[in-house]
Amino acid sequence: MHRFALAIALAAAAGLAHGQAKSFAYEAELAQPAPRASANAGGVTWSCTGARCTARGRGGNVSVKGCAELARAVGPVVAYRSEIKSLADASLRECNRRAQGGAAPAAKAPPRPQRTTTPEIAFTGVAPAGDTAERRP
Amino acid sequence: MIRAALALALALPAAAPAQDALLEVPVRVARVPAAAAVGSVTCAVFADPTGPASNVGYLGSGARWFALANGAFAGRITVPVKFDAGPGPARAYRCALYFIFKEEGRTLTLAAGRLADRAAAEHRPAFAAAPGARLVHEVTGTF
Numbered sequence: 001m002h003r004f005a006l007a008i009a010l011a012a013a014a015g016l017a018h019g020q021a022k023s024f025a026y027e028a029e030l031a032q033p034a035p036r037a038s039a040n041a042g043g044v045t046w047s048c049t050g051a052r053c054t055a056r057g058r059g060g061n062v063s064v065k066g067c068a069e070l071a072r073a074v075g076p077v078v079a080y081r082s083e084i085k086s087l088a089d090a091s092l093r094e095c096n097r098r099a100q101g102g103a104a105p106a107a108k109a110p111p112r113p114q115r116t117t118t119p120e121i122a123f124t125g126v127a128p129a130g131d132t133a134e135r136r137p
Numbered sequence: 138m139i140r141a142a143l144a145l146a147l148a149l150p151a152a153a154p155a156q157d158a159l160l161e162v163p164v165r166v167a168r169v170p171a172a173a174a175v176g177s178v179t180c181a182v183f184a185d186p187t188g189p190a191s192n193v194g195y196l197g198s199g200a201r202w203f204a205l206a207n208g209a210f211a212g213r214i215t216v217p218v219k220f221d222a223g224p225g226p227a228r229a230y231r232c233a234l235y236f237i238f239k240e241e242g243r244t245l246t247l248a249a250g251r252l253a254d255r256a257a258a259e260h261r262p263a264f265a266a267a268p269g270a271r272l273v274h275e276v277t278g279t280f
Contacts, residue, residue, distance in 0.1 A: 113159050113217075114182075114227050116280050120163040121178065121234045123249055124270035127168040127208050127263065 024060035028053045028070055029079035039073035042066025048074055060084040064095045071099030157197070157220040158182050158227050161213055162276070164234070169208040170263045173238035177202045177246075180216045182227040189231035189277035196220045196227055202237070226280070233275040236264060249274035 026044065034048035043066065044057035053074060060082045067080040067087055076096045080087040087095065160180045169176070177200050185194030199218035203210055216232065234249040238261075251257045252264055252274070266272045 111157075113157050114225065114280050115159045115161070116230070116278070117161040118163070118230065118232055118278055119276045120165060120273060121232065121276055122165045122271050122273045123167070123169070123234060124267045124272070125166075125168040125170065125208070126265050126267050127170045 022060070023056050023058055024082045024084065026055040026057055026062070026082045027079070028067070028077050028081075030074055031076040031078050034074040036074060039070060041069035041073050046070060046074075057082075062087050064091050064098065067092065067095035068098035071096055157225055158199075158218040158230070158280075160216045160218065160230055160232060162216055162232050163213050164203065165211045166205065166234070167209045167211075168267065169205055169236060170238065170261075171208055172240065172263070173208070173236040173247075174205055175202050175237040176205055176210060177235040177237060178214045178216055178232055179235060180218055180230055180232040182218050182220070183229045183231075184223060184225065184227060186228045186279055188229045194223070194228070196223045196225060205236075229277065229279045231275065231277045238264075 030051040033050050034053060037048055039046045044055040046053040046055040062080055062082055062085045067077055071077045077092060080092060162178050164178060166176055179198060179200040181198040182196045183189060183194040184196055188194045197218050197220045199216050201214050201216045203214055236247045238245055238247060247259050247261060247264055251259055252266055254260060
């Protein structure tokens, strides 16, 4: 937590010093160590060490969508915040639920057409049989 | 001209129209007069299980053409049916065989089911079914 506070302080100082568009520090705590050192989620690149991932991004907002993308990449998230905002517990649960594929369907898939195979239609006429070569489509 | 009509008939199903039901219809046809270059399977689907006999619960219909080569065809025709006359689900279907043929410059459609009716205006002796041969000009069933 101290490191996060330090990161915030450094970020604020850097922003003021350079007068650039505000960039915010993000932090996520995971339920278990991240299986990879970096991940792209929520529109930013996260760096992960152990069960902690950090990133920098504009806006400072946090979203369930971004959290879910991270959780899909590195596993369940127990804390997800920026310098100025953090996801509430209910949103964290939704984040992890979506990451596990439990999200409400974004768009209803079109219904599959009903399908069946009928009995055979058969016809044999009386035309001359000399040229009745059969053909398959 | 026949080639052009045939090409058009074969191209139409490839447009993959939206459909609510697909019926796979095995078709075996032989010894059809050379005047008929094209056959067709037309299917109707019904929300009511008695629909094929009563027409109750009609949902829609669809057709698919197939080329006759030397008066014959053996294969499986996939007929798409769009429910444009009512909501599904479909409970039953009816599919029937037709021949498209040229006569005196006109293109005519002959329902195979009418071949035995000598009094029918569209009766064509040349298209008669062979005596004793298996004839199934129409099939019905349920989904």
